[in-house]
Amino acid sequence: MGNKKKAVLSILLALIIIGIGTSAGSSNINLIETISILVNKIFFIPLKEGIDPKNIGIVWKLRLPRVLLAFLVGGCLATSGAVVQSILKNQLASPYTLGVSSGASLGAGLIIISGIVIPIVGSFTLPLVGFLFGLLTVYIVITFSAKIDRTMSNNTIILSGMVFSLFVNALLTTLTALFSEDMKSITLWQMGSFAMKGWTYVKLIIPFAIIGVIGVMRFTREMDIITFGEEQAKAVGVETSRVKTKLFVYAAVLTGGAISLSGTIGFIDLIAPHAVRKVFGSKHKYVIPMSFIFGGSLMVISDLIARTVIVPSELPVGAVTALIGAPFFAYVYFRKKR
Template identity: 55%
Template sequence: MKLRAKAIISICMCIIVLLFGIGIGSIYVPPLDILNIILNKIFSTPLPSHIPSTSVSILWNLRFPRALLAFLVGGALAVSGTVMQSVLKNPLASSYTLGVSSGASVGAGIVIITGFNIPLLGMFTLPLVGLTCGLLTVFLAVSFTSRVDKNMENNTIILVGMVFSLFINAVLTLMTAMSKEHLEQIALWQMGSFALKEWANVFVLLPIVLLGLLLLMRYSKELDIMTFGEEQARSIGVDIQKIKWLLLGLSAALTGSAISFVGVIGFIDLIAPHVVRKIFGSSHKIVIPMSMLFGGAFMIIADLVARTIVSPSELPVGSITALIGAPFFVYVYFSRRKAV
């Protein structure tokens, strides 16, 4: 099957998944009614009389922004994982390897425990602080790597990132132990959830994800070259150290932005790149946007399962992705060992 046909099928599947994510819940809304409600809200077209106002309110104010946010978060994590695996030449690498989630968790913990609030930002204080702390962790990890290893070898970057991540997790554990009244809130944030998310979250995250996606797409050629080895890339004229800094920073920013809104959600950035490469090949010009689609659709499905499997209660979406991702992680690791 040609790549164009595969891409069209993928887009159609994403639209179908999005419709299911919006329509299924305590009140089922058929796909045609969903389209009528969306057209009514965007273009003020007449709304069929059989659609109750409760369905309109639930779909437009709760499910639609939640599903779109899940798509953006899943897509951002998937794209970030794709770039990280290519830059570090490790199929098990992700932004979490460099401590993004750990740094963001500490930032979120500080806001939750202290009640810190930035004037004018209000509800966006926690996402901003989480993003800042996540990026700061990556910056410190890569800076430390460049000092101890001038060539910035991939194994050194991964090792330093893991050490930083473990240290920061220890700091978060101490913070939680010293503030037990906030234990449940911090624990829920670390497991991830799309509950009670609004259109404001979508409007803030959307331009960040689109900008990050476009910037990373600009470096798809360099990513293709780097997959053949750093020596070959240097011989062609690629500034490896500069490109690594830039791509690692952009990937970390995508991950940090995504998880700062909904909490820590793992394994999407591990699963998506492998599945997409299996279907579409290794060209990053195709792999990056297709990872965005696959990661977004996968996250919508995970969130749908999380909010319906034990309805009316809701499971943390991070637990659903972990149940799928952990076995996949083991599969990738041991299949790689067999190949070697």
């Protein structure tokens, strides 16, 4: 089967997963009813008879925005993961290697502890500060890497990211120890959740997704060339340092935007790109968009498990992705070792 047919099937499967995610929950709603409600809201087609008005509110105001937010967050993380893995030529690398999550967590921790609210932004002060801190950390890592190694070798970037991540995590740990009463709030934010996040959050993440994905898609040819080696890329005229820097910035925009609105959620950025390369091969014109689709679908499934496995309570979605991702991480590592 060709890649185009696989892509169409993947998109159809993603739509089915979104439909199931919107239907299932503590009060299950028939999939046909869910489709009828969505068609009515989007295309103004009359509702199917006998639908409970309460179900309309559940589907449109609670579940659909949550599912779409999960899909977009998962897509952003997976796309960012595909970029970082390609540039660093390491299947076990992730955007968190650059320190995005550490920076965002520190920013969120500072807002939780201080209780500061920016007047114009209001309740979105925490996501905004988290995003800015994540972006700032990546900027510091890239600048530091360029200063000590003009070629910005992969090992230099990885080591710089690890050092700054450890340093920033140490700062957050110190703050948490000093303000132990806020420890629970910081921990819950770090574990990630899509609970009680409506259409406003969906609207906020869309610009990050559009800017990040379009920005990355502009460099699919360069990424294809870089995978054969940086020396070969330079020989055919690719400015590897410039391309790396721009791609890291777009990856930071995708990851920073995602985790600032949902909290730190791991492993999606590792699993989805790996699965996509198995199905579609290594051409980035397929890897990038399909990573978005696969990552979004996997996040919707993880969130569905998180909110249905112990009804009426729910698990942090980061815990579910870790339970799925940790064995996968071990599988990839030992398979690569063999």
